[in-house]
Amino acid sequence: MELLSTRLRNAADAVAVLGDCAADVAVLLDGELRGAQDRVTVLRQCVDRYAALIAGEIAHRSRPEAGHGGMAQSAGFVSPEAMIQSIGKLSRPEAVKLVQLGTIIAETEAAESLTARSVEVDPGCAGGDDTSAEAGTSNAQMPPPWRAPLVAALADGTLSSDCFHAIQRALGDVGPGVSAAGLTAECEQLLESAAGLSPDQLFRKARNLRDELDSDGIERREKQRRDDRTLRTWWDGAGMYCGKFRxxxxxxxxxxxxxxxxxxxxxxxxxxxxxxxxxxxxxxxxxxxxxxxxxxxxxxxxxxxxxxADPGTIFGTHRPAVRIIITDAHLHNRAGHGRIEGHPNPVSFRTVERHLCDTGAIAVGFDDTGQCVNVGRARRFFTPRQRVGMAVRDGGCRFPSCDRPPSWCEAHHINPWKKEHGRTDIADGVLLCRRHHLLLHDNHWKILRHDGGYWLRPPRTIDPTQALIPMPSRNPDIHTIQTQHQQARQRT
Structure with missing residues (x-):
């Protein structure tokens, strides 16, 4: 693996050739400009890792047991975060993230070092020298094993610090019933598919992984979110009535x-x-x-x-709907979980039952590839029932990195109705928000379908190679169906 210091020098040299002012960058072609952004990203990742290592060591030398003799305290700061915030001209959240990341790296590296030494010598003699990292790890609780592949991916540059924090935040509240080995293995698989994903996309994937592994915690997390609801109101100095709610x-x-x-x-x-x-x-x-x-x-x-309102009036004609999505297996077994349409977090079966009692159920069937099978038509426009199926299947706008929910989306024919005689079957349509729908039609992007999945082909002006970009569903249950189908095909 390339050393961090070597990667930093190479990245700095690659960025330095870009010039020194806006005019130097302005003459770059589109492809050159994208390449320049890639090189800057590598350089930033290297610098971020150094910043985290330094922040972690400052935090270690400023630990509470050091008292007023701690590094930050002796310099007049109330905490290591405050010291880093002042020196680096950072916001407090940025300083906190650096300290957390640096501490995790130090603890994980120290744990790996101790484990490696215990293989070579008697485990009772594995203490060795009292270095700062090893002392901090031996006196504290060992870090969870699933962090090790994250730290390794961060070290080799395949994972940015923001992506690291996204996964860490999503997996941080896994229940005690989940095996450490199983979580570590799943985390390694998650990293294999992390290339090209934004921190938000990785956070959603990691959170879905958490819900699959820790299904017993779904009800607990749902209750916690409900307990965290708040509404606070006040009058400000200008006489305006203000409020804040969660x-x-x-x-x-x-x-x-x-x-x-x-x-x-x-x-x-x-x-x-x-x-x-x-x-x-x-x-x-x-x-x-x-x-x-x-x-x-x-x-x-x-x-x-x-x-x-008249207390005797029953409302509901135009009320905002809370549409619950649940698989037939969970509904038949009267157990498991469901999901609120357009929202990533699962809900308990008790919540599902309450909504089924209130609004009833609309059956939407899926085949092994996650494609709707009972809502197809061959008409000019998609029917309301087809749109329900597409909302369940897609979970919102399919365009990569877009977070628009189904209610904000339009149904797009991947094969134009008139020009290519496209059918209005649900398999030939995807949900896109207005902005991305117009982008496809106006800028010559193309959506292709293969084996139940959808792929985005950019125009040559954006990518001369026209490399296909995956357009995964935002519904985690569809991802589970497709994964099970792929695993079954591999076994046969």
Missing amino acids: LAPEEGTIVAGAIDRILSPRRGGPRMVDPEEKAAADALLNDERSTEQIAADALVDMIRLAID
């Missing part, structure tokens, strides 16, 4: 659905086909109020309606 996914979906329904045309939601809805959308777009003002007025209007 809602669990189930209740948050209701509020978000109501606001999204009102502001959808302003925020790039799906385009309207019905003349009346289109007229209402145009009126909203031409409204002189800001988007924030419209949202504030809508909130007040909804509260007025709720206060004035």
